[in-house]
Amino acid sequence: xxxxxxxxxxxxxxxxxxxxxxxxxxxxxxxxxxxxxxxxxxxxxxxxxxxxxxxxxxxxxxxxxxxxxxxxxxxxxxxxxxxxxxxxxxxxxxxxxxxxxxxxxxxxxxxxx
Amino acid sequence: xxxxxxxxxxxxxxxxxxxxxxxxxxxxxxxxxxxxxxxxxxxxxxxxxxxxxxxxxxxxxxxxxxxxxxxxxxxxxxxxxxxxxxxxxxxxxxxxxxxxxxxxxxxxxxxxxxxxx
Numbered sequence: 001x002x003x004x005x006x007x008x009x010x011x012x013x014x015x016x017x018x019x020x021x022x023x024x025x026x027x028x029x030x031x032x033x034x035x036x037x038x039x040x041x042x043x044x045x046x047x048x049x050x051x052x053x054x055x056x057x058x059x060x061x062x063x064x065x066x067x068x069x070x071x072x073x074x075x076x077x078x079x080x081x082x083x084x085x086x087x088x089x090x091x092x093x094x095x096x097x098x099x100x101x102x103x104x105x106x107x108x109x110x111x112x113x
Numbered sequence: 114x115x116x117x118x119x120x121x122x123x124x125x126x127x128x129x130x131x132x133x134x135x136x137x138x139x140x141x142x143x144x145x146x147x148x149x150x151x152x153x154x155x156x157x158x159x160x161x162x163x164x165x166x167x168x169x170x171x172x173x174x175x176x177x178x179x180x181x182x183x184x185x186x187x188x189x190x191x192x193x194x195x196x197x198x199x200x201x202x203x204x205x206x207x208x209x210x211x212x213x214x215x216x217x218x219x220x221x222x223x224x225x226x227x228x229x230x
Contacts, residue, residue, distance in 0.1 A: 033217060041195070041221035042204050043119075056217060089156060098212035104158035 002027065004094050004105035005074075012111045014018060017044075019079040019086070021108045025094030031055075032075040033102060034067060037089040079110075087112045115140045117207050119221035126195045126227050132178075134190045134224050136205030147181065147216070149190045153201040161203070162212035164188065166210070192226075200228045 006023040013019050025032050030051045031091075035043040045059040049069035060067065064082075069075040079086055089109050093102035116139045124204045126132035138147070147159040164172045164181050171179050178188045192199055197207075209215035 017198075035218070035220075042119075042222045043218070045217040045219065046216055055213065059217070080131065091158060093158075093218075095216075098216045099208075099210065100164070101160070106155075106157050109156075 002094055004103050006090075006105035006108050008094050008108060009106065010109045010111070012113060013082050014113050015083060016081050017108055019082050021077040021079075021090050021092075021096075021110070022074045023077070023092030024074040024106060025092075026096075026103050029094035029096050029103070031095045031098060031100070032069050033093045033095075034075075034077050035091045035093065037091060037107070039088070043091060046077070055098075080111075082112050084112050086110060115145075115207050115219050117205050117219050117221040118223050119205055120124070121224050121227060122154075122222075123225045123227070125216040125229060126152075127200075128195055128197060130195055131191060131193045132195055132226065134192070134203050134205075134226065136188045136190070136221055138186050138188065140186070140206070140207065140209075140210055142211075146208045146210060147179075148190045148208070149177070149179070149188075150204045150206060150220075151199075152199045152223070162190065163213065188205045195228050195229060197228050199225050202226070221227070 034046040037043045038057040043089045047060045064080045071104045089107045092105045145166045147164045151159045162196045167230045205221040207219045
């Protein structure tokens with residue numbers, strides 16, 4: 001069984017561009033979590049999705065950030081009009097159900113020029 | 114809201130020695146899970162050990178063990194017989210035992226552990 005797959009591993013964008021981060025959960029997992037890790041910090045929760053539904057987006061910035069987990073395909077974290085402060089590592093985790101152990105991907109390192 | 118505090122930013126241990134990493138947390142819940150994750154330079158998040166709050170017995174995984182003090186809201190990680198490969202950042206994390214919107218992980222800021230040969 002493949003683990004959580006995130007791509008790209010590294011993403012470079014210029015200020016004002018859009019960033020799209022993808023996460024394919026473990027096969028059979030229908031719950032996805034996104035976390036952000038700023039330099040020298042711990043991971044901070046952003047959003048929790050279950051197929052086609054957002055369960056908790058309390059950690060998501062109100063503007064420019066959105067997330068989806070469609071019925072088919074990977075979960076996408078989208079950042080519009082990126083700014084320097086968006087530079088961070090973005091981790092995705094998946095679980096088979098709410099409250100079940102979360103399996104992490106290797107993260108996407110986003111750099112903003 | 115739950116908080117997790119790791120007050121030591123860095124620690125160092127001699128190879129083959131024992132080191133203890135501290136973590137405290139704050140919650141009003143009675144049932145929850147606590148975790149220690151390891152993040153090596155490759156930046157993967159590796160689960161080291163997990164503790165269920167309703168279990169009084171401290172969790173152990175080979176050279177890793179915890180000292181869980183529920184009343185004090187303390188959850189320290191002990192690494193015995195430290196190895197060079199243990200050098201990494203270690204994060205303490207909390208998760209509610211309830212399902213639904215409370216199932217997110219709350220992390221501490223982490224501690225950088227270095228191992229001296």
